[in-house]
Amino acid sequence: MTAFNATGSESDVERDEYTPEIEPQATWCPGCGDFAVLKALKGALAELGKDPEEILLVSGIGCSSKINSYFDSYGFHSIHGRPLPIARSANLANPDLEVVAAGGDGDGYGIGGNHFTHSARENHDMTYIVFNNEVFGLTKGQSSPTSPKGHTSKTQKKGVAKDPVRPLSLGLSAGASYIARTAAVNPRQAQDILVEAIQHDGFSHVDFLTQCPTWNKDARQYVPYVDVQDSEDYDFDITDRGEAFEMMYETENALYEGTVLTGRYYRDEERRTYREEKQMRGEMPDDPLVERYFDEDYEWERSYDLLDRHA
Ligand SMILES: Cc1ncc(C[n+]2csc(CCOP(=O)(O)OP(=O)(O)O)c2C)c(N)n1
Ligand code: SF4
Numbered sequence: 001m002t003a004f005n006a007t008g009s010e011s012d013v014e015r016d017e018y019t020p021e022i023e024p025q026a027t028w029c030p031g032c033g034d035f036a037v038l039k040a041l042k043g044a045l046a047e048l049g050k051d052p053e054e055i056l057l058v059s060g061i062g063c064s065s066k067i068n069s070y071f072d073s074y075g076f077h078s079i080h081g082r083p084l085p086i087a088r089s090a091n092l093a094n095p096d097l098e099v100v101a102a103g104g105d106g107d108g109y110g111i112g113g114n115h116f117t118h119s120a121r122e123n124h125d126m127t128y129i130v131f132n133n134e135v136f137g138l139t140k141g142q143s144s145p146t147s148p149k150g151h152t153s154k155t156q157k158k159g160v161a162k163d164p165v166r167p168l169s170l171g172l173s174a175g176a177s178y179i180a181r182t183a184a185v186n187p188r189q190a191q192d193i194l195v196e197a198i199q200h201d202g203f204s205h206v207d208f209l210t211q212c213p214t215w216n217k218d219a220r221q222y223v224p225y226v227d228v229q230d231s232e233d234y235d236f237d238i239t240d241r242g243e244a245f246e247m248m249y250e251t252e253n254a255l256y257e258g259t260v261l262t263g264r265y266y267r268d269e270e271r272r273t274y275r276e277e278k279q280m281r282g283e284m285p286d287d288p289l290v291e292r293y294f295d296e297d298y299e300w301e302r303s304y305d306l307l308d309r310h311a
Contacts, residue, residue, distance in 0.1 A: 011049035015042040018052055020072040027066060033210025034064050036184035037131055038071065040208075041100070043187075044194035050098055058087040060103035060112060063138045064131035064210070067102050081112030084119045087126050088274075094290035095275060098198060099126040106136045109145040109165045120174035120203050122274040127197045127204040130167065133212040141215030148256050153215075164256070167207045168248040168265055172241065177202035177268040179244070181251070183209040183260060189227060193264065202273050209260065228263035238267050 019042070028034050045055060055073035059065035061080035068075040074097070078086050087101040108116050108130040119128070135153070136142040142155040146167065150159040171179050178200040182190040190208065197204035228234040228247060236243040244266035251261040278284035287295075 011047055013046045013049050013051060015039075015046045018042045018045060018055075018072050020070070024069040027069075028063060029212075029214045031211070031213040032063065032137075033133060033184035033208075033212065034067065034131055036187055036190060037064070037102075037129060037208050037210060038067055040182075040187060040190035040194050041067075041071070041129070043191040044198060045098075047191065047195050048198060050198075054096070054098050056087070056090050056097045056099050058083040058090065058099065058101045060107035061138070062104035062107050062131075062136070063212075064102060064104040064133075065107060081107050081110070081115065083107070084112060084115040084128065087128075088119055088122075088124045091124055091126050092275060092284075093288060095125065095288055096290075100129065100198070101126055102129045103131070104137065104144070105130055105132040105134065105146045105165075105167070106144045109167055109170070113145070113165075117170065117174040120171055120176040120205060123175060123177055123202045123271055123277075125201055125203070125273045125275065127194070127200075127206065129194070129197075129206045129208055131210045132167065132207050133210045133216055134164075135212050135216040137212045137215055141212075166248070166252040167205075168252060169245065171205040171207075172244055172248060172266055175203070176205040176266070177271045178204035179207075179248075179266040180205075180264045181207040181209065181262045183262050184211060185209075186227075186262060189262065196264070196267075200267065200269075202268070202271055209262070228261050228265070234261070234263075238264055239269075241266065241268075 052073040057068055057071055057073050058076040058078060059068050060078055060083045068077040076086055083101040083103050087099050090097060091099045132146055134144055134146045136144050141153050143151050143153045143160045145165040147160050147164060149163055152159050168179055168181060178197055180193045182193045193206060197206050236247050247265055254261050
């Protein structure tokens with residue numbers, strides 16, 4: 001069967017091609033929002049006509065990071081909070097790979113928060129999907145960086161005393177050049193957003209609201225969403241950083257007041273990726289490391305010169 005993408009062009013790649021031949025024993029709970037991310041990602045890559053061998057999926061540790069087990073492509077199931085450094089290096093070594101990094105809100109906005117801000121700052125060409133269920137799922141329900149103030153859990157019996165991390169504003173202030181939020185309850189929008197994020201040249205940050213019915217029954221992820229881009233009330237210029245900040249401020253407050261707003265918030269097509277910036281400065285050769293590695297005639301002296309010059 002042929003898949004059609006948002007612009008109507010055809011792709012011969014089917015969603016099922018990303019399903020491993022030997023399916024692992026499912027360890028995601030019934031009703032977990034992570035299934036929706038998996039489906040949307042497979043759908044987006046199929047829509048784009050990407051073969052599984054063109055993809056590298058790098059994850060951290062957490063329920064969400066188990067996505068690698070359910071996905072057939074090159075993969076790297078790394079350590080807690082560390083998918084981005086691995087994804088960055090892979091992208092620099094082999095820019096032909098479509099690099100997707102994935103993990104939970106604890107993984108990305110907590111322990112890996114520093115990698116998140118600096119990957120966005122450097123505008124590495126990749127898509128980063130954060131499964132935001134506002135809780136630590138794998139370790140059984142502790143409050144996470146996005147749990148709202150007052151959220152009670154086994155570790156926060158009297159309720160979280162801190163304000164939550166504001167992921168969209170954080171991504172924008174750090175320098176991500178594509179930012180969107182979508183939700184497991186909205187599969188069509190989720191797939192469209194992942195198509196755009198993957199196509200975007202630069203660091204794409206997708207905050208994906210997922211539900212954890214096992215440990216976070218109160219999450220607002222079940223509340224009906226409003227698509228900011230489709231709503232007449234939210235007519236703004238997606239390329240204007242100031243307007244994006246205002247929209248995010250409104251959205252991130254609204255989330256904690258009970259309204260889930262999702263959609264695209266920011267897109268900067270002009271900004272150079274890290275690779276482009278380095279190449280423009282003559283600090284990175286045109287031929288990627290992976291090609292040099294497999295090229296028996298490669299003059300390694302050239303790389304050493306380059307290293308010396310920039311040491
Ligand atoms: C360095 C390190 N610290 C802590 C842990 C324990 N740990 C594993 S997963 C996790 C949090 C998972 O929550 P999140 O990243 O939000 O993902 P989810 O399980 O909700 O998808 C923690 C604290 C670990 N594995 N490694
Ligand atoms: S514990 Fe929560 S996040 Fe983990 S698989 Fe179950 S429902 Fe999903």
